[in-house]
Each structure stands twice: as structure tokens, then as C-alpha cells.
Amino acid sequence: MSILVRTKQRISRILQAFFGKRTRRIGIYGPPNAGKTTLANRIVRDWIGDAVGPVSEVPHETRRVRRKENITITGSNGHAITFDIVDTPGVTTKIDYNEFLEYGFEKEEAIKRAREATEGVAEAMHWLREDIDGVIYMLDSTQDPFQQVNIMMVGIIESRNLPVLIVANKIDLPDASPARIKSAFPQHPVVAISGLEGSNVDELYETMASYFG
Template sequence: MGIIKRLGINFTWLKKILFKKKTARIGIYGPPNAGKTTLANRILRDWTGDAMGSVSNIPHETRRARRREDVTILSNGSSVVLDIIDTPGLATKIDFHDFMAFGLSEEESKRRAKEATEGVIEAVKWLDELDGVLLVMDATEDPYTQVNVTVIGNMEARKLPLLIAANKVDLPNSSPSRIHSAFPQHPIVPISALEGQNIDLLYKEIAEHFG
């Protein structure tokens, strides 16, 4: 400290340089149409004024991982700097007929199914690069599915910090308590990414778990 003072160096500024918080790389995961990109867009609009990507009622709209770096989230006097990765929806089976049900041509449906399958593989590979996972589940659906069980087991095996966002609580048939009952070992925040309900509570949990 004496040397620093004699050299006229501002120690507060120096601390910010030497002890700058490590950026946490966080992946947003979940099954198709759970609201991952809607949540990613909500986070980015709140803290950067930007957006991650387009959303659609057609499954697997996100077929490639998208990354946004250095997103700073502030909550209750604490902050966390994140690299946010919005990943393709995870599924155990992808059938091109599911796309045709939305009015897409057979050719377009097969192309989308192929890209979606490649996206699932990419999403799983990303797990090796992450510091934590924000897992989005649709609170109107049965949470105890093969996809959710497999995903959570995979993340637990990697010992990744995991926070569950029980999304779509703005809908009348939502039941976040079902998700809590299925996976009581992990923290759960009931939210509406679309309406912004409980989003400040989610930011508080993100700062605590990933900071």
C-alpha cells in the first residue's frame, strides 16, 4: 500500500482491475417452447436494451446456440456479469411430421428437423463450457418428463449450479408447485418471461447463484 500511495496510484481503481469479477458463462436450457428465447430476450432488454432472437409457436425455432457476452445484472446491491447462451430446445425425438402439423412443407419440415437434431447435439456439447445453467420449464406441463429428468441428471453429473425458472405462470393452468415436487433439490423461481412476473426475484436468484 505504501508503494502504491507513493506512486500516486488510485487503489480503488487498481482493485477494480486486479479483482474484476470473473464472467460466468450461463446456458439457458429446456424443452422446446418452454420460453427460453422469450426469457433471454427479457433479460437482454432489461439490461442491454437489445434482444437475443425471434420466437415462434413452432417447436425448435432456435436451432443454433446464440451467445451474448458481458451482460451485467444488478440486484440488491450485488452484481453478476454473464455470458448468456440461448440454446436449442432439448428433445429425445424430433419428427419432421411435427413441423408439417404447423403447415410447413415436407421439404421445409425435414430441413428443420435435421437442423433441430444438430442443435440438440450442439446444446449438449455446450454443457462442457458452462459455469451454470438456467433451466426453463413450462409450468403448465407435467415436469416429470424424460427430457427434464435426463437434462437435470446430466447437469448434476457435471456439478453445474442449476436454477429452475418455472415459466408461464401468467396462464391459468400453470402449477409451479408440480415442478418443485418433481425436483425439490434445486431452487425454483415461478415467472412469466412474457409478462415479466417475478422477474426481479429471478434476477436476485441469478446474482446469488451465479455471482
Template sequence: MGVIKKFKKNFANFFNKLFKKQNARIGIYGPPNAGKTTLANRILRDWTGDAMGSVSHVAHETRRARRREGVTIKANGNSLTLDIIDTPGLATKIDFHEFMEQGMDETESKRRAKEATEGVIEAVKWLENLDGVILVMDATEDPFTQVNVTVIGNMEARTLPLLIVANKVDLPESSPSTIRDAFPQHPMVAISALEGKNIDTLYEEIAKRFG
């Protein structure tokens, strides 16, 4: 009986490896202007020579989720292939007046606000189809936001891996320790996606966390 159980276990392991998803689907989440697309571009340029999309100081500039498949990251002798999804900035409310403050007319502002709202809904739906999340936080801002708490709660409820990235450490007012103290139950890497500071440590943590 022991031999049969061992055979079944070995066969199950072989079957799981044979039909295991080749690429882990990892979503890059966070509030508007936290640096999600800057980070996505950094990862893609480092490993594919390409970019995910344009970066703008205007909030909600990314209004649709963008997916790049087959991004292979190598760290500490390990190789990990990911499908990376860059998502729109999550927000509890999107006011078209935010766009008008950037010099857009009312019609264009309302159109963008509508698209941004649809993008947030799409990003939330994506959470149900991911294998893990990189949650980008602005290290100059208060980490205790509804967006951050909601994403972390969702990942914890589904027992999926989460990696927190404290971005913008190149700014003098940044305080990554505040983020670490706020969510000590999850691994965190402090980086500057813009300047590439500490990016190798991030790749090591991605390989460890999502591999």
C-alpha cells in the same frame, strides 16, 4: 513453516482471482416452447436494451445456440456479468411431420428437422463448457420429462449450479408447485417471462446462484 503455508495460500488466492474467468457462462436450457428465448430476450432487454432472437409458437424455431457476452445483471447491490447462451429446445426425437403440421411443405419440414436435430446435439455439447444452467420448464406441463431429468442429472454429476425456472405462471392452468415438488433439491423461481412477473426475484436468484 506456518508462515510459509500462509504465504502460499494467500498467493494461490491472489493467483486464482487474477486469472479467474470474468464472465460466467450460463446456458438457458429446456424443452421446446418452454419459453427459453422469451426469457433470454427479457434478460437482454432489461440489461442491454437488445434481444437474443425472435420468438415463435412453432417448436424448434431456435435451431442453433446463440451466445451473448458481457450481460451485467445487478441485484441486491451485487453486480454479475454473464455470457448467456440460448439453446435449441431439447428433445429425444424430432419428427419432420411436426413442421408439416404448421403448414410447411415436406422438403422444408425435413430441412428444419435436420437443423433442429443438429441444434440439439450442439446444445448437449455446450453443457461441457458451461459454468451453470438455467433450466426453463413450462409450468403448465408435467415436469418429469426425460429432457428435464437428463439436464438435472448432468449438472448434479458435474456439481455445477442449476436454477430451475417455472415459466408461464400467467396462464391459469400453471402449477409451479408441481415443479418445486418434483425437484426439491434445487432452487426454483416461478415467473412469467412474457409478462415479466416475478422477474426481479429471478435476477436476485441468478446473482446468488451464479455469482
């Protein structure tokens, strides 16, 4: 992140503190390929008819934080929330350029992507420290939720006293086990969805409006 961008953010926070609280920023965090950008795109398309960015089966397709502003979700129970959605790069404990070689990239491009992905993780953590008001933590429900990165990230989010909503994604797949995710993080609300097919996203919107609102 450039000095100019950081300076603008500091000025923005000072002005917001003086004139009133800014719109909430809800960050979508989680490991690579959990479906974060797919969910971000669905939220944005459903409520403002736009999109956040491209998705891919290649790990770390999202290598920079991306934001869409002023999304308002209204639940059937009357709860509503206006927020900025912040789509973040997948957080992991290790980024190896060999991952990209497996998807057919040349070595130079693979090294470049690995470097950008590493920078993206650092940027995502900076946002978590400075600019995020609540977190949707996205998990692939076909994978083991007890991976080190998930325990670490949820612990960091809890240490900041941020509300965290766990989303168990990919329930359309045969090996999905949302119950395993609920047992891993019983201290937080868990909503099981398919971001790709849209299954159960209405329940997610209801929960977001009441939980973050």
C-alpha cells in the same frame, strides 16, 4: 460446429486459463417451447437493451446456440454478476419432421428444420460439456415436469456439478402449477415467472445475482 470454430474455442480456453478466468457463461436449457428465448430476450433487453433472437409457437424455432456477452445483473442486496447468456435449442428425446408439417410447412422444409433441430441439440450438449458455468433450466409450468427429457437433462447437469436454477415459466396461464415443479426438483432453487409478461422477473434477477455470483 465447424473445425474452425472448435479450434477458436480451444485457443480461447487456453488463453483464458493463462491470463485469467473468462466471464461466466449461463446457459438457458429446457424442452422446446418452454420460453427459453423469451426469457433470454427479456434479460438482454432489461440490462443491455438488445435481443437474442426471434420467438415462435413453432417447436424448435431456435435451432442454433445463440449468445449475448457481458450482461451485468445487480441485485438490491448488493450481489452482482457479469455473464454471457447462452440461449440453446430445445432439448428433446425425439425430433420428427411431422411436427413441422402440422404447422403448415412443406415436407422438404419440414425435413430440413428437423435436421437442423437435431444438429442444434447436439450443439447445445457440446456447450454443456465444454463451455457452460451455470444453467437456468426452463420449464413450462402448465406441463408435467416429470418428462423423461427433464429428468435426463437435470441429471446430466448435476453430474457436471454445475449450479442449476429451475425456472417455472408461464405462470400467467390458467393451468400453471409452479408447485408441481418445486416438488419435482426440491434439490434446486425454483423461481416462478412469466417471461412473456415479466411477472416476477425481479425475483429471478435477485436469485441469479446471488446464486451464480
